[in-house]
Amino acid sequence: MKITSVEVLTAMMPRAVPRGYENRRWEELPTIVAIVRTDTGIEGIGHTITLNHEFTRSLATMVGELGESLIGLDPRRTEQCLGKMLYPANWVGPGGMLNIAACAIDIAIWDIVGKDLGQPLWRLLGGATDRVRVYESGMLIGVDIDTIQRGAEAALKAGYRAMKMRPGPDRHGRAADAVARVRAVRDVIGYDVDLMYDVNQTWTPSRAIQVGRALEPFELFWIEDPTLMHDVVGQAAIARALDVPVCAGEYHYDMPPLLKLLEARAVDYLMVDMMRMGGITQFRKVAAMAEAFGVPVASHLIPEVFCHCIAAIPNGLIVEGMPWTQGLFCGLPDLVDGKLVLSERPGHGLELDPDAVRRLRVS
Numbered sequence: 001m002k003i004t005s006v007e008v009l010t011a012m013m014p015r016a017v018p019r020g021y022e023n024r025r026w027e028e029l030p031t032i033v034a035i036v037r038t039d040t041g042i043e044g045i046g047h048t049i050t051l052n053h054e055f056t057r058s059l060a061t062m063v064g065e066l067g068e069s070l071i072g073l074d075p076r077r078t079e080q081c082l083g084k085m086l087y088p089a090n091w092v093g094p095g096g097m098l099n100i101a102a103c104a105i106d107i108a109i110w111d112i113v114g115k116d117l118g119q120p121l122w123r124l125l126g127g128a129t130d131r132v133r134v135y136e137s138g139m140l141i142g143v144d145i146d147t148i149q150r151g152a153e154a155a156l157k158a159g160y161r162a163m164k165m166r167p168g169p170d171r172h173g174r175a176a177d178a179v180a181r182v183r184a185v186r187d188v189i190g191y192d193v194d195l196m197y198d199v200n201q202t203w204t205p206s207r208a209i210q211v212g213r214a215l216e217p218f219e220l221f222w223i224e225d226p227t228l229m230h231d232v233v234g235q236a237a238i239a240r241a242l243d244v245p246v247c248a249g250e251y252h253y254d255m256p257p258l259l260k261l262l263e264a265r266a267v268d269y270l271m272v273d274m275m276r277m278g279g280i281t282q283f284r285k286v287a288a289m290a291e292a293f294g295v296p297v298a299s300h301l302i303p304e305v306f307c308h309c310i311a312a313i314p315n316g317l318i319v320e321g322m323p324w325t326q327g328l329f330c331g332l333p334d335l336v337d338g339k340l341v342l343s344e345r346p347g348h349g350l351e352l353d354p355d356a357v358r359r360l361r362v363s
């Protein structure tokens with residue numbers, strides 16, 4: 001089997017703009033899709049995103065150029081394909097746009113492997129389970145308490161049994177304000193639904209310990225990225241000081257920085273952004289690395305594909321249910337009892353929705 005062509009398309013996915021965030025560029029999410037074709041007629045699709053509009057064309061170009069470099073290769077040789085993408089491009093990497101772009105191609109290649117073998121990816125990659133926990137990640141974003149309470153109600157109504165909130169706009173205000181926001185959400189969802197709390201690197205270690213202790217009665221499922229991504233020592237101190245688990249890792253590229261987090265015991269749960277890893281091929285290695293430390297793994301964004309990776313591994317914890325890119329595809333997994341139920345369709349099981357492509361494609 002040989003790769004014969006790679007087509008790249010860019011779509012602007014509409015996003016709900018949370019109240020209080022109107023001045024940000026929330027309204028559209030640039031999504032780059034790679035369609036990798038082979039001489040057998042099997043084709044695979046993969047996608048990647050950027051949160052900022054500014055370098056959308058550069059990212060699409062990078063996906064296209066990486067795809068061209070694989071023409072003539074056998075897509076079943078996933079390591080050869082990834083090596084062919086990452087090594088020659090190392091001068092403009094490692095990490096950054098190179099990994100984000102390679103991810104789209106790597107997903108498409110695994111989609112081809114699954115279709116060739118007639119196996120869904122969750123089973124092909126290990127098959128630990130065929131249904132995986134998911135938390136809602138986009139509905140509880142808001143400045144005021146009323147907005148996040150309504151978001152929590154909507155998440156419950158949609159069938160989620162876990163959801164994530166963020167601190168308020170004044171991240172250095174009184175700990176009592178953080179407590180009030182979390183209490184307001186617990187008032188809506190009770191304690192049988194899991195609640196994550198994402199700080200997005202905006203606290204100092206001492207602040208994280210101060211507020212984290214104040215939040216301990218609310219049984220948070222995790223506190224995420226409490227401090228700066230490279231402050232491994234500070235984060236390890238937070239993890240030691242707090243009873244609530246610390247989850248981090250999404251900001252890092254490639255394996256070595258994640259190994260440092262694990263070695264320093266700076267994470268109770270490892271969050272892996274598979275785009276920043278360069279795709280599924282590298283994710284598997286990170287997941288095995290975390291397993292050696294007894295650390296469960298959570299995914300970041302693109303749940304429609306990464307649910308397969310979390311379901312496949314023995315230490316898969318939960319999938320981030322961020323709905324931004326799902327509107328582009330048919331064949332999404334069903335949400336049942338707070339879990340994504342994965343299908344028997346080969347590969348990742350997704351197909352581009354022709355109507356969505358017609359409406360949202362910009363190049």
Ligand SMILES: [Mg+2]
Binds near residue numbers: 198200224225250
């Ligand atoms: Mg996060």
